Amino acid sequence: MAEKVDTLIHARWLVPVEPARQVIEGASIALRGGRIVSVGERDQISVEADEEFSLDDHVLLPGFVNAHGHAAMVLFRGYADDMRLQAWLDERIWPLEHAWVDQDFVRDGTELAIAEMLRAGTTCFSDMYYFPEAAARAACDAGLRAQITFPIVRFPNNWSRDADDCIHRGLALRDDLRSQRRLIVGFGPHATYTLEPKNLERIATYATELDAPVQIHLHETTAEVENAVKETGERPLDLVERVGLLGPTLQTVHMTQLTDADIETLAATDTAVVHCPQSNLKLASGIAPIAAMRRAGIRLGLGTDGAAGNNGLSMMREMNAASLLAKISNHDATELSAFDALHLATLGGAIALGLGDEIGSLVPGKSGDIIAIDLSELETQPVYNPISHLVYTACAHKVSHLWCEGELLMRERVLLTLDEDRVGAHARAWAERISKS
Amino acid sequence: MAEKVDTLIHARWLVPVEPARQVIEGASIALRGGRIVSVGERDQISVEADEEFSLDDHVLLPGFVNAHGHAAMVLFRGYADDMRLQAWLDERIWPLEHAWVDQDFVRDGTELAIAEMLRAGTTCFSDMYYFPEAAARAACDAGLRAQITFPIVRFPNNWSRDADDCIHRGLALRDDLRSQRRLIVGFGPHATYTLEPKNLERIATYATELDAPVQIHLHETTAEVENAVKETGERPLDLVERVGLLGPTLQTVHMTQLTDADIETLAATDTAVVHCPQSNLKLASGIAPIAAMRRAGIRLGLGTDGAAGNNGLSMMREMNAASLLAKISNHDATELSAFDALHLATLGGAIALGLGDEIGSLVPGKSGDIIAIDLSELETQPVYNPISHLVYTACAHKVSHLWCEGELLMRERVLLTLDEDRVGAHARAWAERISKS
Numbered sequence: 001m002a003e004k005v006d007t008l009i010h011a012r013w014l015v016p017v018e019p020a021r022q023v024i025e026g027a028s029i030a031l032r033g034g035r036i037v038s039v040g041e042r043d044q045i046s047v048e049a050d051e052e053f054s055l056d057d058h059v060l061l062p063g064f065v066n067a068h069g070h071a072a073m074v075l076f077r078g079y080a081d082d083m084r085l086q087a088w089l090d091e092r093i094w095p096l097e098h099a100w101v102d103q104d105f106v107r108d109g110t111e112l113a114i115a116e117m118l119r120a121g122t123t124c125f126s127d128m129y130y131f132p133e134a135a136a137r138a139a140c141d142a143g144l145r146a147q148i149t150f151p152i153v154r155f156p157n158n159w160s161r162d163a164d165d166c167i168h169r170g171l172a173l174r175d176d177l178r179s180q181r182r183l184i185v186g187f188g189p190h191a192t193y194t195l196e197p198k199n200l201e202r203i204a205t206y207a208t209e210l211d212a213p214v215q216i217h218l219h220e221t222t223a224e225v226e227n228a229v230k231e232t233g234e235r236p237l238d239l240v241e242r243v244g245l246l247g248p249t250l251q252t253v254h255m256t257q258l259t260d261a262d263i264e265t266l267a268a269t270d271t272a273v274v275h276c277p278q279s280n281l282k283l284a285s286g287i288a289p290i291a292a293m294r295r296a297g298i299r300l301g302l303g304t305d306g307a308a309g310n311n312g313l314s315m316m317r318e319m320n321a322a323s324l325l326a327k328i329s330n331h332d333a334t335e336l337s338a339f340d341a342l343h344l345a346t347l348g349g350a351i352a353l354g355l356g357d358e359i360g361s362l363v364p365g366k367s368g369d370i371i372a373i374d375l376s377e378l379e380t381q382p383v384y385n386p387i388s389h390l391v392y393t394a395c396a397h398k399v400s401h402l403w404c405e406g407e408l409l410m411r412e413r414v415l416l417t418l419d420e421d422r423v424g425a426h427a428r429a430w431a432e433r434i435s436k437s
Numbered sequence: 438m439a440e441k442v443d444t445l446i447h448a449r450w451l452v453p454v455e456p457a458r459q460v461i462e463g464a465s466i467a468l469r470g471g472r473i474v475s476v477g478e479r480d481q482i483s484v485e486a487d488e489e490f491s492l493d494d495h496v497l498l499p500g501f502v503n504a505h506g507h508a509a510m511v512l513f514r515g516y517a518d519d520m521r522l523q524a525w526l527d528e529r530i531w532p533l534e535h536a537w538v539d540q541d542f543v544r545d546g547t548e549l550a551i552a553e554m555l556r557a558g559t560t561c562f563s564d565m566y567y568f569p570e571a572a573a574r575a576a577c578d579a580g581l582r583a584q585i586t587f588p589i590v591r592f593p594n595n596w597s598r599d600a601d602d603c604i605h606r607g608l609a610l611r612d613d614l615r616s617q618r619r620l621i622v623g624f625g626p627h628a629t630y631t632l633e634p635k636n637l638e639r640i641a642t643y644a645t646e647l648d649a650p651v652q653i654h655l656h657e658t659t660a661e662v663e664n665a666v667k668e669t670g671e672r673p674l675d676l677v678e679r680v681g682l683l684g685p686t687l688q689t690v691h692m693t694q695l696t697d698a699d700i701e702t703l704a705a706t707d708t709a710v711v712h713c714p715q716s717n718l719k720l721a722s723g724i725a726p727i728a729a730m731r732r733a734g735i736r737l738g739l740g741t742d743g744a745a746g747n748n749g750l751s752m753m754r755e756m757n758a759a760s761l762l763a764k765i766s767n768h769d770a771t772e773l774s775a776f777d778a779l780h781l782a783t784l785g786g787a788i789a790l791g792l793g794d795e796i797g798s799l800v801p802g803k804s805g806d807i808i809a810i811d812l813s814e815l816e817t818q819p820v821y822n823p824i825s826h827l828v829y830t831a832c833a834h835k836v837s838h839l840w841c842e843g844e845l846l847m848r849e850r851v852l853l854t855l856d857e858d859r860v861g862a863h864a865r866a867w868a869e870r871i872s873k874s
Contacts, residue, residue, distance in 0.1 A: 075819060077818075077819065077821075077825075077830070078819070078820065078821045078822055078825035078826055078829065078830070079821045081774070081775055081822075081825050081829060082770060082771050082774040082775060083770055083771065084769070084770050084771065085770065088770070112815060112818060115815050116815055116816055119815065119816070120816075278761065280765070281761035281762070281764060281765045282760075282761055282764060282770065282829070283764075283770050284764040284765055284767070284768055284769055284770040284772075286765075287765065310829075311825065311826075311829040311830050312816060312829070312830045312831060314816075314831060317831060321761070323719075324715065324718035324719055324758070325718070325765075327718060327719060327720075327721040328717070328718045328721055328723075328724065328762075330721070331721055332521070332721055333519060333520055333521050333522065333525070333719065333720050333721040334519050334520065334521065335721075337518070337519040338518055338519060376861075378549060378552050378553055378556065378857060378860060378861055378864070379553050379556070379557075379749060379751075379834075381514075381549060381861055381864040381865065381868070382512060382514065382515070382864050382865060382867060382868030382871075383515065383868065384514075384515045384516045384868065384871075384872060385515055385518075388514075388515035388518050388748065389515055389748075392515065392518060392719070392747075392748040392749070393514070393515070393748050393749045394749060394751060394754060394831060394833060394834070396831060397816075397831070397834045420815060423815060424813075424815055424818055427815070427818040427819050428818065428819060430819060431818070431819030431820065431821060434819075434821075435821060
């Protein structure tokens with residue numbers, strides 16, 4: 001008698017990510033209790049399923065892991081472009097945040113961002129923004145996986161008075177959300193220039209004690225490093241090392257300014273790096289030395305950053321940018337192949353967030369975090385190798401189905417846990433108020 | 438009594454490109470006899486129209502001008518990626534072309550490319566490929582505007598014996614197509630390394646005599662320039678200048694390797710340049726100094742190049758890549774703003790192809806080459822400035838309507854002059870045959 005499963009999905013192609021570069025044609029994948037029980041060619045899998053999907057023009061792959069962002073900021077998308085980073089922050093973003101950011105803003109903005117991420121195949125995102133309790137609630141309700149890193153800054157803002165207040169509120173949130181299996185709450189120290197060394201020390205102590213992830217913006221620009229040296233005599237990375245933050249639970253974001261010795265240090269301490277190529281390009285921040293970091297074995301993920309700067313939340317665009325940028329900056333068209341970019345956006349990100357045993361590839365035992373992409377459009381014809389199209393042609397708008405922990409969150413591009421009309425109406429209402437101000 | 442027009446289009450926004458950076462809210466545009474008769478706010482335009490369109494969530498803009506490509510090569514899309522340019526050509530593309538390229542291949546491939554280009558808002562494209570008569574026929578039937586530059590190479594291929602044979606066939610095609618108002622036939626010398634100097638001299642003579650455009654790949658890579666110097670003692674650009682090709686009818690493509698003196702020469706001779714950022718990135722060819730060329734006043738267009746390398750034909754992706762690349766390579770986030778990129782992809786390209794009086798902006802007297810893009814999706818919310826979304830967010834798949842010379846070629850994303858099912862079936866059939874070989 002055939003084994004019983006909850007969900008059985010058949011598809012034209014399946015890219016498990018492990019083993020590397022494999023494409024299974026005529027594939028099936030079976031899920032039970034939210035977990036993958038078998039993956040292979042269709043005739044090798046004989047099970048009985050409560051629900052069955054036949055996706056004849058589609059490729060199945062692990063859901064994307066967006067390893068860095070500020071979801072709610074999507075409500076500022078396109079408000080200010082083509083500006084230098086510091087002017088953009090000082091003159092536009094920070095005044096906007098002071099004027100508008102509150103619980104409702106973060107709730108509505110995060111919902112819009114989640115809707116966009118789900119529609120582009122992201123099943124797990126990392127977030128760092130004010131009112132993280134509102135973002136966490138939106139993620140819980142939508143049903144995707146999230147790492148909520150509560151922001152820690154020394155200056156007063158609409159959410160908190162100072163760094164200690166941030167930590168206090170964040171730890172309370174961590175406590176509240178203990179039972180949420182798809183959520184992880186970690187520390188989000190904004191940057192070394194928005195915190196005191198003593199704050200960073202305190203974060204290192206707590207994070208070690210709690211074994212919690214820490215995500216920090218680090219070495220985003222030359223100016224960040226130069227200013228730190230001028231003002232304190234110490235580079236941000238050296239400060240982070242000195243206070244004891246480097247290590248397996250630290251996720252450093254951007255990292256465009258690195259020496260060979262820095263790369264050795266990151267590898268030796270098993271510190272993770274999150275690459276945000278489109279953000280780095282658009283803000284002219286610099287180019288993270290991804291090729292060298294890969295060779296050094298550093299755990300690397302990929303992130304969209306916030307859509308106020310970037311200006312979208314598609315990991316497929318991010319894979320494309322990562323690959324093209326790696327090629328041109330290394331003068332070598334063989335750098336960061338299509339598969340390498342896909343790895344960064346899935347398993348690489350999962351490993352960088354400490355979730356490599358749970359998600360990031362389609363292998364038995366892992367969680368059923370799966371997406372289907374329809375490759376039947378003219379824009380993705382012909383198909384010699386579906387992995388190429390995932391990275392080099394535009395098909396993010398053709399993500400058709402998405403499962404998180406075996407739960408179907410999108411079917412034929414219709415979101416099942418979010419009301420798209422309501423999300424869109426809220427976004428328009430915010431834009432109208434903000435535009436008039 | 439109200440004036441009578443053929444077509445009247447109302448839209449939420451209209452970006453005429455001239456004047457620069459203008460966005461008209463609540464706009465209308467009226468067309469008669471294929472030409473624009475008026476553009477402005479809706480209540481300023483009082484006409485009676487045979488056909489009227491109300492596009493409430495849309496932005497209207499001039500159709501994109503794809504100033505360089507090899508349309509039929511889309512049938513090789515994704516066949517070979519992540520390879521160095523010379524190996525990619527020697528080991529993959531040239532053997533494939535030898536095995537497969539014929540009239541039918543070019544006809545079917547060009548139709549697929551045209552379908553993709555129309556769906557992404559391109560109303561005018563430049564082409565350079567074997568069997569240009571088949572590409573020209575496909576363009577005529579589809580109804581969009583095209584510059585067909587017949588390829589000229591010295592080596593025998595499936596279409597021609599040698600350079601003289603190419604010129605002979607090409608001039609016959611030019612003669613055949615004299616009456617086609619939306620087509621221009623020009624010379625497409627492939628590159629200095631695939632032709633003899635005497636061929637280039639002859640092309641210069643004919644092109645001057647006929648006042649015909651010439652498009653050539655030039656200074657694509659460091660290796661191209663170095664090999665030429667090693668083998669002939671002369672850089673390709675210097676050779677092109679010596680044989681008399683530089684000037685207003687020449688369109689040089691790629692141009693990643695340029696000195697300040699070269700930029701002065703191009704400006705002084707009014708030679709046009711076509712920038713292909715995604716192709717240059719993916720093949721790690723180099724970075725064209727667009728910022729310096731813009732400051733020098735050089736006529737600049739934007740091209741996708743062939744989809745065998747690039748791997749798509751969306752000018753919106755090209756605008757995005759051009760802007761991000763200009764920013765990072767100049768270490769300045771203010772370089773090539775969203776509007777500047779839009780200008781390159783519309784009026785800039787039109788001027789580069791010598792069509793600046795006819796197309797490229799929405800002003801009275803110009804041809805009605807117009808597209809509408811629906812900005813109502815969640816991915817393009819909120820809308821503070823539609824120009825930002827055209828360049829920085831992914832909305833090529835939301836091009837809804839397209840007119841060329843006032844003729845509607847796409848309505849609500851349905852192509853009216855091409856059978857999408859047939860085009861897709863042909864593409865699949867080619868891929869099956871090619872895959873099995």
